[in-house]
Amino acid sequence: MTLLQNILKDIKTLEVRGATDITVEAITFDSRQVREGVAFVAVRGVQADGHEYIQKAEEANAAAIICETMPTDFKEGITYVQVEDSGDALGKMAAAFYDYPSKKLKLVGVTGTNGKTSTVTLLHKLFRELGYHVGMLSTVQNQIDEEVIPSTHTTPDAVKLNELLAQMVKAGCAYCFMEVSSHAMVQKRVAGLQFAGGIFTNITHDHLDYHKTFDEYIKAKKSFFDILPKGAFALVNTDDKRGPVMVQNTKADVHEFSLRKATEFKARIIDNTIQGLHLEVDGHEIWCKLIGSFNAYNFLGVYAAAVLLDEDPMEVLTVLSSLNTAAGRFDYIVSDSQITGIVDYAHTPDALENVLNTIQQIRTPLQKVITVIGCGGNRDATKRPLMADIACRLSDKVILTSDNPRFEEPQAILEDMQKGVKPLDFKKTLSVLDRREAIKTACMLAEPNDIILVAGKGHETYQEIKGVKTDFDDKQVLREMFQQLGK
Numbered sequence: 001m002t003l004l005q006n007i008l009k010d011i012k013t014l015e016v017r018g019a020t021d022i023t024v025e026a027i028t029f030d031s032r033q034v035r036e037g038v039a040f041v042a043v044r045g046v047q048a049d050g051h052e053y054i055q056k057a058e059e060a061n062a063a064a065i066i067c068e069t070m071p072t073d074f075k076e077g078i079t080y081v082q083v084e085d086s087g088d089a090l091g092k093m094a095a096a097f098y099d100y101p102s103k104k105l106k107l108v109g110v111t112g113t114n115g116k117t118s119t120v121t122l123l124h125k126l127f128r129e130l131g132y133h134v135g136m137l138s139t140v141q142n143q144i145d146e147e148v149i150p151s152t153h154t155t156p157d158a159v160k161l162n163e164l165l166a167q168m169v170k171a172g173c174a175y176c177f178m179e180v181s182s183h184a185m186v187q188k189r190v191a192g193l194q195f196a197g198g199i200f201t202n203i204t205h206d207h208l209d210y211h212k213t214f215d216e217y218i219k220a221k222k223s224f225f226d227i228l229p230k231g232a233f234a235l236v237n238t239d240d241k242r243g244p245v246m247v248q249n250t251k252a253d254v255h256e257f258s259l260r261k262a263t264e265f266k267a268r269i270i271d272n273t274i275q276g277l278h279l280e281v282d283g284h285e286i287w288c289k290l291i292g293s294f295n296a297y298n299f300l301g302v303y304a305a306a307v308l309l310d311e312d313p314m315e316v317l318t319v320l321s322s323l324n325t326a327a328g329r330f331d332y333i334v335s336d337s338q339i340t341g342i343v344d345y346a347h348t349p350d351a352l353e354n355v356l357n358t359i360q361q362i363r364t365p366l367q368k369v370i371t372v373i374g375c376g377g378n379r380d381a382t383k384r385p386l387m388a389d390i391a392c393r394l395s396d397k398v399i400l401t402s403d404n405p406r407f408e409e410p411q412a413i414l415e416d417m418q419k420g421v422k423p424l425d426f427k428k429t430l431s432v433l434d435r436r437e438a439i440k441t442a443c444m445l446a447e448p449n450d451i452i453l454v455a456g457k458g459h460e461t462y463q464e465i466k467g468v469k470t471d472f473d474d475k476q477v478l479r480e481m482f483q484q485l486g487k
């Protein structure tokens, strides 16, 4: 509970009608959550415009209405505030409402197409092992030390985000490691937060349904580094050609990591096996449990961030070498007949290519690689043919299937994927709409010692069809099928 004038103090208001020395009990951007004492912020979205719900908020006795366009009629007893950008105002109001929790711990944000969850999860585990109380906001789950709080988004909305940060502060957290998605940047979910550092992993094809062009997607990621303050660190992977672009206008101190160039933080892959990576990091030779060359980047980024946060390099390397990454990232089981079933969250062309290249590096010539892959509905459709093509190029057999069709027709998504299959690859491709059946087919086709990759859903424990989420867990289904088929 706080005064409206206090939560408005960081915002440039264009017009204010009514009293601002009134008490606000909560802030919301959803008219359905409004009750007496709540401030409603009208935000323009993709499906709807919050301004259309101002009347609903009035009927529910909102204490205040914050909007970009003032309504024509005003209701007695409600304060109306006009702002330039309600998304930005929402972030800043939420930060003030929760008394600026991001300033009371060290908040580090990670952005990039792939590797965000892996990076924040490793950072969370590392700093816990180093003896700190630590928070984490990620696609898989949010965490305050070992307490798990389910997550609905990669980056929560501004109100939830500040509420979670405030809980972390209350629990004595010294750090919070969070994912910053490009959607979050465009929607200003992190407005008003003070970051101690930012990490850029990489940028490749994804989310063009939302950003429309790759340039807009780059701009969204770059805008994160533009809001980092002086004194913070901006740590970028310079092997990605957009690394330098990210930090062009940042006020933060720029630091670089690379596997290819002689930069401040550098590493070299000595060996890459199913047991893990053998690396040379800043001149020290170490083994780690992470699999795949792309994980060398995650390892190096985490190491560099910890050193920039003043941790002892040798201690960091020792702890890091014992850690596993997030659930559903190159997660594997081995059946009784030695078939390896790998579950991985690769849902972009780049991630799929990386995972399959890793499998190609560690397989023996006698092992067949069978890939089960689908693409999400109501998401970037242009990546569908590309992912099917990559799967065909790097596998011996491909089973195209469904992955969260959401409100699209599963068959139509499958047909989009099929367009990417080259004529010569038709023979190695099957289409099985039902994901369980697709995994079963892969298990039936597999012979002892073969490798099955089930890609796209990773840690997800559901299949989302027409707004309904039904239980579905790739790893569990694989396990069941191995058993059922006596493999």
Ligand SMILES: CC(=O)N[C@H]1[C@@H](OP(=O)(O)OP(=O)(O)OC[C@H]2O[C@@H](n3ccc(=O)[nH]c3=O)[C@H](O)[C@@H]2O)O[C@H](CO)[C@@H](O)[C@@H]1O[C@H](C)C(=O)N[C@@H](C)C(=O)N[C@H](CCC(=O)O)C(=O)O
Pocket: 029, 030, 031, 032, 042, 043, 044, 045, 046, 047, 048, 049, 050, 051, 053, 152, 153, 154, 155, 156, 157, 181, 182, 183, 184, 210
């Ligand atoms: C495309 C997208 O990002 N959408 C997010 C956005 O919703 P929206 O723009 O569709 O909102 P809308 O339905 O048009 O409504 C506009 C406004 O009217 C309000 N409203 C609406 C109806 C009503 O009755 N009353 C009312 O007040 C809404 O609360 C909202 O403020 O704002 C909502 C509130 O914060 C989010 O929940 C929603 O996430 C949807 C569910 C989503 O699927 N988002 C995904 C794409 C996403 O954000 N993904 C990234 C990760 C991507 C990655 O890197 O992998 C993430 O950070 O999770």
Ligand SMILES: Nc1ncnc2c1ncn2[C@@H]1O[C@H](COP(=O)(O)OP(=O)(O)OP(=O)(O)O)[C@@H](O)[C@H]1O
Pocket: 112, 113, 114, 115, 116, 117, 118, 119, 139, 154, 179, 201, 202, 294, 295, 297, 298, 328, 329, 330, 344, 345, 346, 347, 350, 351, 352, 354, 355, 458
């Ligand atoms: N550094 C990396 N570079 C390229 N690919 C990676 C990297 N790290 C992980 N991957 C691949 O991308 C998949 C997703 O990894 P992760 O969950 O860490 O990414 P993310 O950025 O959090 O994704 P999301 O945008 O869905 O939150 C992994 O399962 C793996 O296949």
Ligand SMILES: N[C@H](CCC[C@H](N)C(=O)O)C(=O)O
Pocket: 139, 154, 347, 375, 376, 377, 379, 403, 404, 456, 457, 460
């Ligand atoms: N965070 C990603 C997840 C994609 C995972 C895949 N299983 C799908 O549903 O498309 C997104 O929202 O685009």
Ligand SMILES: [Mg+2]
Pocket: 116, 117, 118, 138, 139, 140, 154, 179
């Ligand atoms: Mg993630």
